[in-house]
Amino acid sequence: SSDLTQDHAVSVALGQTVRITCHGDSLRSYYVSWYQQKSGQAPVLVIYDENKRPSGIPDRFSGSYSGNTASLTITGAQAEDEADYYCHSRDSSGNNLLFGTGTKVTVL
Amino acid sequence: EVQLVESGGGLVKPGGSLRLSCTASGVIFRNAWMSWVRQAPGKGLEWVGRLKSNSAGATTDYAAPVKGRFTISRDDSRNALYLQMNSLKTDDTAVYYCTTWWFWGQGTLVTVSS
Numbered sequence: 001s002s003d004l005t006q007d008h009a010v011s012v013a014l015g016q017t018v019r020i021t022c023h024g025d026s027l028r029s030y031y032v033s034w035y036q037q038k039s040g041q042a043p044v045l046v047i048y049d050e051n052k053r054p055s056g057i058p059d060r061f062s063g064s065y066s067g068n069t070a071s072l073t074i075t076g077a078q079a080e081d082e083a084d085y086y087c088h089s090r091d092s093s094g095n096n097l098l099f100g101t102g103t104k105v106t107v108l
Numbered sequence: 109e110v111q112l113v114e115s116g117g118g119l120v121k122p123g124g125s126l127r128l129s130c131t132a133s134g135v136i137f138r139n140a141w142m143s144w145v146r147q148a149p150g151k152g153l154e155w156v157g158r159l160k161s162n163s164a165g166a167t168t169d170y171a172a173p174v175k176g177r178f179t180i181s182r183d184d185s186r187n188a189l190y191l192q193m194n195s196l197k198t199d200d201t202a203v204y205y206c207t208t209w210w211f212w213g214q215g216t217l218v219t220v221s222s
Contacts, residue, residue, distance in 0.1 A: 033209065035153070042205060042212040043145075043153065054210065086153050088209075095169050097143070102152040 004087055004100035011106040012077045020072045022087030022100045030090040032070040034063060035099075038083045046085075047072060074105070082107045110134040110211045114204060117216030124196050128216060130189040130206030137187040138162065143209065144180060144191050146202035146218075156204070159189070173199070196220045 004024040012018035022032060031050055035043035045054050047063035050070065060078070064071045070089075074081055087100035116128040132140070141164065144156040157170040159180040168180050179192040189206050196218075203215040 037153070042214055043207075044212075045210055048209075084152075088153075096171060097155040097158065097169075099145075099153040099155060 004089060004098050006085075006087060006100040006103045008101070009104040009106065011108055012074070013108050014079065015076055017073065017075045018077055018105060020074075020085050020103045020105065022070045022072075022089075023068055024089065024098070024100075025068055026090055026092045026098070027065070027068045027070055029092070030094065032063070032065065033088045034061075034070075034072045035086045035088060036081075036083045037086065043086065077105075077107050079107050081105060110208075112206050112208070112211055112213035114206055114213045114216040117204065117218045119219045119221065120196055121222050122196060122198055122220055124220070125192070125194045126196065126218060128191040128193070128204055128206075128218070130191075130213060132187045132189070135208065135211065137182075138184040140208050142180075142182065142189045143207050144178075144189075145205045145207055145212075146200075147205070147215075148199075148202040151202075154202070156191070193218070 006022050034047040036046045037043040046057050046061045050065045051063040060075045062073045085103045111133045114130045120126050139161050141160045143158040146154050146156050157180050159168050177195045181190045198220050201220045203217050205215045206213050
């Protein structure tokens with residue numbers, strides 16, 4: 001399959017840790033990026049090349065990878081982290097780009 | 109500061125055409141590989157297509173749902189990216205974003221409805 005699948009929704013208590021996963025066969029071959037999208041806003045890049053953070057992204061965001069699964073971890077979640085999160089990579093051919101199905105993160 | 113500003117969205121009937129524009133500032137546009145991404149109301153992000161820089165061959169790739177109907181082009185002298193959309197369908201209704209992957213515009217809404 002060329003799809004990237006994510007859990008639909010997860011919740012996390014304020015200050016706790018949450019892991020968001022992205023599954024896809026193509027992830028064995030291609031890097032993953034992660035985007036945060038708050039309601040009514042454009043996406044923001046939070047992780048690229050599996051585990052690198054752009055300037056200005058808090059270090060509580062981290063990325064990891066194993067086999068056909070990539071993960072985004074928020075360590076010490078804050079209220080402002082409540083958003084939709086999308087993984088992004090390529091399909092198995094490498095020519096087409098894909099987004100994951102998206103995960104809604106709620107901070108309790 | 110990098111800014112991407114989309115324009116050209118609006119209401120169009122099924123089967124109609126529309127051209128979106130994206131104007132860039134604060135970035136060396138001629139070196140940028142540019143993409144269009146869309147988001148239908150209440151749905152997730154969907155990659156539409158990509159145009160490489162001229163120095164990389166200016167080749168394009170398109171997602172299956174739009175291949176043959178949409179065309180991406182660029183005018184580096186104007187720091188502008190375009191999305192020509194033909195044979196529009198109701199399923200094409202979405203906010204359309206231009207992006208370098210690092211930077212995104214705020215999007216322009218395209219509504220396809222009779």
